[in-house]
Amino acid sequence: MKILAIDTSSSPTFVSLFNSNKILAEFSVNTELKHGSTLMPMIDSIFKCSSQKLREVDLFAVSIGPGSFTGLRVGISTIKGMAMVFSTPCVGISSLQILAESVGKTMKGVVICIVDAKCGRFWVAVFKNCTENFLRETKDLILDMSKLLELVIKYEKNNKVFLTGDAASLCYCELKKKIKLVSKVFLVSEDFSFNKASAVFKIAKSLFLNEKAVSAESLCPLYVCAPKAEKVK
Amino acid sequence: MLEIESNSPAQTEYIGYGIGKKLLSNQKIIALYGGLAAGKTTFVKGLARAFDFLSDVTSPTFTLVNEYDGKVKLYHYDMYRVKSWEDLVSTGFFDLDSEDVAIVEWSENIDRYFPDGVLKIKFKIIDVKKNKRMIIINN
Numbered sequence: 193m194k195i196l197a198i199d200t201s202s203s204p205t206f207v208s209l210f211n212s213n214k215i216l217a218e219f220s221v222n223t224e225l226k227h228g229s230t231l232m233p234m235i236d237s238i239f240k241c242s243s244q245k246l247r248e249v250d251l252f253a254v255s256i257g258p259g260s261f262t263g264l265r266v267g268i269s270t271i272k273g274m275a276m277v278f279s280t281p282c283v284g285i286s287s288l289q290i291l292a293e294s295v296g297k298t299m300k301g302v303v304i305c306i307v308d309a310k311c312g313r314f315w316v317a318v319f320k321n322c323t324e325n326f327l328r329e330t331k332d333l334i335l336d337m338s339k340l341l342e343l344v345i346k347y348e349k350n351n352k353v354f355l356t357g358d359a360a361s362l363c364y365c366e367l368k369k370k371i372k373l374v375s376k377v378f379l380v381s382e383d384f385s386f387n388k389a390s391a392v393f394k395i396a397k398s399l400f401l402n403e404k405a406v407s408a409e410s411l412c413p414l415y416v417c418a419p420k421a422e423k424v425k
Numbered sequence: 426m427l428e429i430e431s432n433s434p435a436q437t438e439y440i441g442y443g444i445g446k447k448l449l450s451n452q453k454i455i456a457l458y459g460g461l462a463a464g465k466t467t468f469v470k471g472l473a474r475a476f477d478f479l480s481d482v483t484s485p486t487f488t489l490v491n492e493y494d495g496k497v498k499l500y501h502y503d504m505y506r507v508k509s510w511e512d513l514v515s516t517g518f519f520d521l522d523s524e525d526v527a528i529v530e531w532s533e534n535i536d537r538y539f540p541d542g543v544l545k546i547k548f549k550i551i552d553v554k555k556n557k558r559m560i561i562i563n564n
């Protein structure tokens with residue numbers, strides 16, 4: 193079984209190609225270039241470099257958010273375009289789950305994924321690192337910093353807490369201002385929080401095995417809406 | 426605060442050009458204010474030229490955003506129909522990179538979501554018959 197996976201939910205573009213049991217190729221670009229200019233050439237070259245063929249792909253995996261509005265639309269419409277040709281099944285993957293999964297099995301405890309949603313808002317999801325896989329503790333949330341800190345403190349009472357995602361270090365700094373002794377909260381290093389192909393591979397495979405694959409037509413982005421309360425200047 | 430008087434569309438365009446040339450590289454959002462036909466799009470025409478974008482600049486009333494490929498990418502927004510956080514997210518406004526510059530007509534609709542330090546420029550119609558406008562720059 194061959195899987196082509198892409199993630200355009202944040203500013204880097206990730207493309208990877210798998211067969212049943214291994215990563216055949218992975219490719220990421222993190223420049224000022226936008227997904228609209230990086231994604232197609234990257235897909236093209238990942239097939240060329242690995243001597244694989246698009247028509248042999250059995251499953252498309254795409255990150256459906258939360259994340260960059262434009263990035264998600266570029267990624268999902270590209271996958272739709274390719275998948276419709278041969279009615280290839282697709283799986284949509286939560287970008288926050290990819291972050292959690294790429295933390296790896298060594299960090300035992302609670303993983304809180306925190307991604308900047310701009311204007312002082314953050315996309316947040318909590319996962320528990322169990323023996324087999326990461327279990328979701330909350331749905332995808334959109335929180336401001338004070339609500340986010342409350343959440344971290346709540347989990348910190350009974351668990352080791354690992355913070356990951358592009359706004360994790362900001363959250364960690366704010367936490368240190370708020371409580372003096374931050375002994376059970378850890379910041380996951382950037383190297384770990386970089387979305388890893390193996391994490392996507394694992395999630396895509398498990399979604400497929402659990403019959404969560406859908407048609408290209410029904411694939412859609414996951415926008416987590418902001419609360420109605422607006423900041424007034 | 427700086428107030429400049431304009432007595433013709435050409436003059437407004439030239440003021441836009443001048444301000445475009447003087448913009449600091451850390452000025453990433455230029456917020457334009459002022460009602461219908463106050464001269465915002467006219468001003469952007471000149472400013473885009475200062476960014477070495479030499480093709481036509483048109484009003485993004487229907488497209489919401491136009492992209493101009495000059496010495497840097499300039500994103501020209503018209504927020505006339507953009508009123509909520511959800512609307513704003515769907516324009517791609519938050520997906521801009523640190524290299525990009527955004528110039529925003531009808532900023533009054535959504536400026537509560539702007540970060541601090543945006544350059545604010547107000548357009549006032551002083552005399553319709555005499556084509557007189559006042560351009561007020563705040564920073």
Ligand SMILES: Nc1ncnc2c1ncn2[C@@H]1O[C@H](COP(=O)(O)OP(=O)(O)OP(=O)(O)O)[C@@H](O)[C@H]1O
Pocket residue numbers: 431432433434435436437459460461462463464465466467468484503530548555556557558
């Ligand atoms: N001094 C002036 N500066 C700019 N425009 C002028 C001036 N005098 C008259 N005009 C006229 O006013 C109109 C300004 O149009 P423009 O599209 O620039 O306005 P706008 O502020 O972008 O409006 P909208 O809110 O519809 O986007 C033009 O028709 C122009 O010819």
Ligand SMILES: [Mg+2]
Pocket residue numbers: 465466467484485503530
């Ligand atoms: Mg206009």
